[in-house]
Amino acid sequence: MMAAVHPDRIRRLNQAVQGAGPVVYWMSRDQRVDDNWALIHAADMARQARVPLHILFCLTGSFGEACIRQYDFMMQGLVETWARARERGLCLRIRPGHPPDVVRSFARACNAGLVVTDFDPLRIKQEWKRELLQHLDIPVHEVDAHNIVPVWRVSDKQEYAARTIRPRIQRLLAEFLEPFPVWEALPEQDIPCVEPDGEDLMAGLEVDRTVLPVAGITPGYTGGMDRMHAFMAHGLDRYDRASRDPNANGLSRLSPWLHFGQIAAQRVVLEAVASPRTQGQQAFLEQIIIRRELADNYCLHNPHYDSLEGIPAWGRATLDKHRHDVREYVYSTDALEKAATHDSLWNAAQQEMRRTGIMHGYMRMYWAKKILEWSKTPEDALATAIRLNDRYGLDGRDPNGYVGVLWSMGGLHDRPWKERPVFGTVRFMSADGCKRKFDVHEYIGNNSP
Numbered sequence: 001m002m003a004a005v006h007p008d009r010i011r012r013l014n015q016a017v018q019g020a021g022p023v024v025y026w027m028s029r030d031q032r033v034d035d036n037w038a039l040i041h042a043a044d045m046a047r048q049a050r051v052p053l054h055i056l057f058c059l060t061g062s063f064g065e066a067c068i069r070q071y072d073f074m075m076q077g078l079v080e081t082w083a084r085a086r087e088r089g090l091c092l093r094i095r096p097g098h099p100p101d102v103v104r105s106f107a108r109a110c111n112a113g114l115v116v117t118d119f120d121p122l123r124i125k126q127e128w129k130r131e132l133l134q135h136l137d138i139p140v141h142e143v144d145a146h147n148i149v150p151v152w153r154v155s156d157k158q159e160y161a162a163r164t165i166r167p168r169i170q171r172l173l174a175e176f177l178e179p180f181p182v183w184e185a186l187p188e189q190d191i192p193c194v195e196p197d198g199e200d201l202m203a204g205l206e207v208d209r210t211v212l213p214v215a216g217i218t219p220g221y222t223g224g225m226d227r228m229h230a231f232m233a234h235g236l237d238r239y240d241r242a243s244r245d246p247n248a249n250g251l252s253r254l255s256p257w258l259h260f261g262q263i264a265a266q267r268v269v270l271e272a273v274a275s276p277r278t279q280g281q282q283a284f285l286e287q288i289i290i291r292r293e294l295a296d297n298y299c300l301h302n303p304h305y306d307s308l309e310g311i312p313a314w315g316r317a318t319l320d321k322h323r324h325d326v327r328e329y330v331y332s333t334d335a336l337e338k339a340a341t342h343d344s345l346w347n348a349a350q351q352e353m354r355r356t357g358i359m360h361g362y363m364r365m366y367w368a369k370k371i372l373e374w375s376k377t378p379e380d381a382l383a384t385a386i387r388l389n390d391r392y393g394l395d396g397r398d399p400n401g402y403v404g405v406l407w408s409m410g411g412l413h414d415r416p417w418k419e420r421p422v423f424g425t426v427r428f429m430s431a432d433g434c435k436r437k438f439d440v441h442e443y444i445g446n447n448s449p
């Protein structure tokens with residue numbers, strides 16, 4: 001029996017007719033074999049056509065601000081994915097090069113009949129797919145394996161805010177928050193499959209090697225699932241309090257694994273909904289479902305997701321009106337990168353990200369808002385925040401990141417607040433406000449260089 005994937009998770013990107021050859025799953029955003037709707041669909045198609053299934057990952061030499069820190073996390077995860085694929089009799093191949101070229105030549109070489117890939121709203125991934133489609137005469141299926149409710153089922157336009165997308169997602173959850181099917185083995189494939197040498201593959205990359213991998217974090221599916229189980233047991237029920245207190249150590253810290261698709265958000269949500277109903281559980285589900293899927297909705301429908309053109313008109317107008325306001329402090333990107341400001345709370349947040357590759361969600365808002373306050377222009381502020389977030393964050397270069405920065409600096413998905421210098425009516429945050437919420441000295445002490 002086939003494990004049919006909900007048809008609305010799948011988009012057919014062209015009208016070509018499937019050939020007789022193997023199915024190729026071009027794995028990109030969802031770098032796992034477990035709980036992966038794109039792989040499940042590719043396997044279904046291979047079973048149906050009685051053809052082999054190949055998994056291909058294309059390793060690009062550069063990706064935005066990604067440094068060796070992120071590449072190392074990704075590569076270790078891919079090596080585990082290779083091993084888990086072998087256990088299912090599948091082979092993951094990692095090939096360096098420009099993805100559309102690599103997929104095209106791989107598909108030609110194996111005489112593929114169909115390409116299946118996963119969904120990603122970011123510009124570069126969409127461009128790769130467009131480029132691939134120009135030169136491929138076999139069908140390409142795109143599967144949303146990242147969101148619980150496929151982004152194109154939720155809405156066909158940019159949603160205004162969490163309150164407009166929430167009811168849409170909630171209506172569809174019963175349909176899409178389904179358990180993952182048990183993996184059904186494919187007929188034995190006699191494919192030579194060489195274990196990837198991560199070190200060797202990374203040696204050929206021309207990436208910045210100054211931002212080092214993070215110590216004490218285990219990349220890959222097993223590391224992510226271990227973290228998830230620990231959070232379910234010790235963090236979930238107090239998540240609502242911990243989300244406002246960076247010292248409480250009660251967030252999931254799952255974003256690096258979720259970003260690289262090493263674990264599925266849907267698996268995390270299934271675990272969370274099976275836990276007792278608490279305020280913590282409800283608050284967590286709001287973030288991992290509504291806020292996360294809102295970010296994908298935004299990046300899919302707004303090509304300006306990393307520029308001020310992407311913020312609402314009121315946000316642009318108010319930042320413009322206050323463009324020439326006197327700034328008490330102005331810092332260069334370099335000073336900010338080195339956490340060398342007058343504000344020890346801000347410096348601690350930047351140090352947290354430098355050291356651990358992730359920053360507490362509450363501090364991320366403060367961090368970005370202060371960059372706006374201390375930059376010459378809103379444009380400079382945005383560029384700096386995105387650069388630092390993407391360079392140091394293990395979870396950077398993600399729709400959540402672009403949306404988080406635009407929310408903080410431009411009022412995206414927010415509303416106007418009381419008018420003040422530099423920010424205009426964009427919501428303001430202050431160190432005093434933080435002091436009222438949590439012990440800032442403890443946080444600073446925990447995040448000193």
Ligand SMILES: Cc1cc2nc3c(=O)[nH]c(=O)nc-3n(C[C@H](O)[C@H](O)[C@H](O)COP(=O)(O)OP(=O)(O)OC[C@H]3O[C@@H](n4cnc5c(N)ncnc54)[C@H](O)[C@@H]3O)c2cc1C
Nearest residue numbers: 251252253254255287288291292361368395396400401404
């Ligand atoms: C300025 C700024 C920059 C950010 N940059 C990133 C980034 O680069 N990558 C990233 O994944 N998130 C980013 N976020 C969103 C959020 O802060 C992080 O997802 C969260 O801090 C990750 O830690 P966690 O896994 O412990 O989250 P938890 O609080 O445990 O939440 C669980 C998951 O829910 C999702 N989530 C939580 N909060 C949000 C949110 N506000 N928006 C969208 N999804 C959310 C994430 O997938 C997260 O891993 C940013 C937010 C801001 C304000």
